[in-house]
Amino acid sequence: MSHRTAFMFGYGKSTYFVAQELFRESLHLSIIVNDEVAFEEAKNDGYVDVTLLDITDDTLLESLNVNEEDYLICVMKDNHLNVFLTLSLHNLFPNNMIVALSDSIHTTQKLKMAGANKIIDVYNVSANRVYNILHKPVTTQLIERLLSSDEMFSFKEMQIPKNSCLDGVMVDDFDFREHNIILVGMIDQRLSDQFLFITSGLEHRFDSGDTIVCIGYNDDLEKFEAYMKGVE
Amino acid sequence: MIKNWIVKFAFFLHGSLYYKKIKETFYNFLQNSDYEYKKYFDVFMILLIVVSITILVYEVKNPVPLWLDNFDIYVVTFIFLVEYIARIWVYNNWHIQIVNAYEESKFLNNNFSLWEPTKEVLKGKIEYMLTPSAIIDLLAILPAYRPLRVLRIFVLFRVFKLLRYTKSIHQFLNVLATKKFELFTLLFLLIFIMVTAGIAIYVFEEKSNPNINSLVDALYWAMITISTVGYGDISPVTPEGRVLSMVIIIAGIAMISFVTSVIVSSFSEKLTELKENRLIEEMNKSKEFIIICGYGQMTRMFLSSYAKEYDNRYIVIEENKERVEMAVKEGYRAIHDDASRHDVIAKFNIDYAQITLLALTSSNISNVYITLNAKALSPKIKVISRATNERIAKKCRLAGADYVIMPNIIANRMLFTAITQPVMYRAFYAILTGQHLAHLDEIRIFHYQKLLNSKIEEIDFKDYKLLLIGIQAGINGEFIFNPPKTFVLQKEDVLLLMGRKVSIEHFKKVYEEVSYVT
Numbered sequence: 001m002s003h004r005t006a007f008m009f010g011y012g013k014s015t016y017f018v019a020q021e022l023f024r025e026s027l028h029l030s031i032i033v034n035d036e037v038a039f040e041e042a043k044n045d046g047y048v049d050v051t052l053l054d055i056t057d058d059t060l061l062e063s064l065n066v067n068e069e070d071y072l073i074c075v076m077k078d079n080h081l082n083v084f085l086t087l088s089l090h091n092l093f094p095n096n097m098i099v100a101l102s103d104s105i106h107t108t109q110k111l112k113m114a115g116a117n118k119i120i121d122v123y124n125v126s127a128n129r130v131y132n133i134l135h136k137p138v139t140t141q142l143i144e145r146l147l148s149s150d151e152m153f154s155f156k157e158m159q160i161p162k163n164s165c166l167d168g169v170m171v172d173d174f175d176f177r178e179h180n181i182i183l184v185g186m187i188d189q190r191l192s193d194q195f196l197f198i199t200s201g202l203e204h205r206f207d208s209g210d211t212i213v214c215i216g217y218n219d220d221l222e223k224f225e226a227y228m229k230g231v232e
Numbered sequence: 233m234i235k236n237w238i239v240k241f242a243f244f245l246h247g248s249l250y251y252k253k254i255k256e257t258f259y260n261f262l263q264n265s266d267y268e269y270k271k272y273f274d275v276f277m278i279l280l281i282v283v284s285i286t287i288l289v290y291e292v293k294n295p296v297p298l299w300l301d302n303f304d305i306y307v308v309t310f311i312f313l314v315e316y317i318a319r320i321w322v323y324n325n326w327h328i329q330i331v332n333a334y335e336e337s338k339f340l341n342n343n344f345s346l347w348e349p350t351k352e353v354l355k356g357k358i359e360y361m362l363t364p365s366a367i368i369d370l371l372a373i374l375p376a377y378r379p380l381r382v383l384r385i386f387v388l389f390r391v392f393k394l395l396r397y398t399k400s401i402h403q404f405l406n407v408l409a410t411k412k413f414e415l416f417t418l419l420f421l422l423i424f425i426m427v428t429a430g431i432a433i434y435v436f437e438e439k440s441n442p443n444i445n446s447l448v449d450a451l452y453w454a455m456i457t458i459s460t461v462g463y464g465d466i467s468p469v470t471p472e473g474r475v476l477s478m479v480i481i482i483a484g485i486a487m488i489s490f491v492t493s494v495i496v497s498s499f500s501e502k503l504t505e506l507k508e509n510r511l512i513e514e515m516n517k518s519k520e521f522i523i524i525c526g527y528g529q530m531t532r533m534f535l536s537s538y539a540k541e542y543d544n545r546y547i548v549i550e551e552n553k554e555r556v557e558m559a560v561k562e563g564y565r566a567i568h569d570d571a572s573r574h575d576v577i578a579k580f581n582i583d584y585a586q587i588t589l590l591a592l593t594s595s596n597i598s599n600v601y602i603t604l605n606a607k608a609l610s611p612k613i614k615v616i617s618r619a620t621n622e623r624i625a626k627k628c629r630l631a632g633a634d635y636v637i638m639p640n641i642i643a644n645r646m647l648f649t650a651i652t653q654p655v656m657y658r659a660f661y662a663i664l665t666g667q668h669l670a671h672l673d674e675i676r677i678f679h680y681q682k683l684l685n686s687k688i689e690e691i692d693f694k695d696y697k698l699l700l701i702g703i704q705a706g707i708n709g710e711f712i713f714n715p716p717k718t719f720v721l722q723k724e725d726v727l728l729l730m731g732r733k734v735s736i737e738h739f740k741k742v743y744e745e746v747s748y749v750t
Binding site for chain 1: 522529530532533534536537538588590592616618620621635637639640641642643644645646647648650651652653654655656657658659660661662663664665666669670672673674694697698699701702704711713714726728730731732735
């Protein structure tokens with residue numbers, strides 16, 4: 001059971017799915033809204049921790065009892081309010097991860113400047129998807145499988161534990177394909193927290209604490225994680 | 233007996249692909265403005281007309297070489313005649329009428345009458361022959377008849393014939409036609425003032441003015457004065473006549489201003505429409521293009537990334553005028569119209585071109601309706617529709633959409649991933665947005681023959697800094713994730729690779745077929 005709380009600022013039909021998924025992930029979900037309609041909507045959808053407050057008031061935001069490891073999710077319908085909120089949250093809680101939704105390039109830029117760590121541009125992905133549908137049918141299929149939560153095929157991030165079979169091994173010396181999974185990239189903790197794609201030609205050594213991202217069938221990914229941990 | 237032969241012949245034509253193709257070719261050259269080679273035919277005809285007019289005008293005062301005269305009489309006129317007959321021929325189909333009427337009479341056990349379908353076809357052809365353009369075509373043939381010099385005046389009709397081939401003159405006349413009522417009203421007013429002034433000057437000056445001897449002289453004076461031309465060959469000599477002159481000069485200036493303003497306003501009203509029609513005509517010349525319905529954030533994002541790649545092969549249809557202006561200002565090809573209307577999509581070359589329609593408006597209802605409209609027009613149109621949730625997506629699919637995109641669902645999934653698996657999110661985001669480090673691309677073995685029959689283990693993807701994700705085996709075959717090393721590549725297989733864009737381009741360059749010029 002995670003002790004982390006996800007504070008979701010804003011609620012509506014478009015964010016219903018993410019609220020549901022976070023709830024299912026056993027994260028404590030706290031929904032904060034600034035209008036009564038959204039407040040009623042969230043309550044009616046069965047969420048208990050719903051707060052109605054003026055999000056433009058910093059003193060009220062401060063009183064939210066946010067811990068350093070908590071997530072702050074900005075999904076306000078109004079772009080201006082969303083940027084303003086991001087800025088306020090970044091100012092009040094500089095060490096917390098802020099994830100924000102954007103619907104245009106301009107808003108994305110502003111959210112980045114306001115301090116959001118991760119910005120999801122609603123239309124950027126979709127525009128690329130339209131192009132893939134038109135020109136890359138196989139890519140489209142793969143992405144559809146990756147996007148679908150029902151598929152048995154996905155990405156997985158795994159942290160290399162101490163004394164793992166990967167610990168101290170060079171990237172080129174380990175054949176992931178034998179386990180029917182493909183290594184996409186990693187974060188080498190010793191160097192930086194930047195994600196390195198395998199296609200950038202990296203010649204790294206796996207160390208415990210590094211995080212690797214693989215793609216494959218869920219069963220194979222689970223099996224590999226267990227294998228890496230030495231659990232057969 | 234003859235009837236039977238005619239029916240048999242009609243059935244023969246009906247079944248003949250060769251005849252159909254010939255007629256279609258003629259139709260394309262003569263009538264189909266979307267046909268890409270029609271412009272060459274039009275230019276050829278314009279040249280013929282110019283040559284012919286030059287010969288006929290030059291001939292008035294100078295002797296023309298016999299061969300040039302013969303060229304004008306026989307070659308030019310013959311081409312005009314063939315064109316005239318061909319236009320009558322392609323106007324409707326006699327054999328189809330006969331076949332339909334014959335089959336109908338067989339079905340109803342009636343006596344088949346050859347006259348009825350023939351009458352229908354003849355009626356259609358006569359209708360065509362009585363249209364102004366067909367009359368001009370016919371009259372343009374007449375100047376070739378040299379013995380009757382009066383027929384030379386019909387050379388003017390060769391000039392009129394230019395109307396057929398020059399779009400701008402045609403458009404000018406169409407614009408004027410929209411203001412027919414205003415122009416006719418002004419014409420009647422002009423005639424009224426001219427006749428009144430003519431009669432008045434005739435009454436005032438018939439006895440005192442030596443230049444006005446008849447009512448025709450008076451009307452001629454009125455016309456010259458009202459038009460503000462004023463040759464000066466007839467001028468009023470009495471004070472009454474001079475006052476009348478002053479009045480009709482003012483009336484003339486007013487009327488000229490009216491006519492000018494009517495023409496200018498009709499043009500400014502129609503200018504946008506003319507420009508938009510030009511865009512549609514340009515699109516229809518492409519064999520493959522995209523129609524994007526709605527100019528919202530998603531369309532902007534799509535065009536900002538891919539407009540250059542599509543060059544002129546896309547068009548945006550937006551209902552909101554301000555958004556259209558914004559799109560045009562941002563350098564995109566947009567028109568103001570309602571994409572859910574049947575006639576709007578029907579303007580495009582749906583029979584010949586491969587059209588993909590993107591229903592990307594922010595309204596679910598509009599997107600479903602646009603999808604239905606496009607699919608009702610032609611199931612060949614590929615439709616990608618946007619929906620906000622799975623329920624709407626189902627409706628889009630029922631309406632015939634080939635693909636449905638749900639931007640909110642994708643964004644929510646990414647948002648969820650960003651929180652729960654932040655490292656994986658980076659890879660996921662890079663792949664979904666097609667960033668240069670994690671570019672996904674497809675290699676069709678068919679285009680890269682050097683790869684044919686190669687085993688996967690024989691291709692060093694790592695050396696090219698590429699990641700082989702999987703293979704689609706055969707046309708629409710299954711997707712094999714992480715294919716075995718011994719997999720042998722076949723013609724219809726597709727490799728799915730991930731890597732930097734430059735790595736993929738390099739790989740393609742190395743393996744593409746090289747053709748040597750000997």
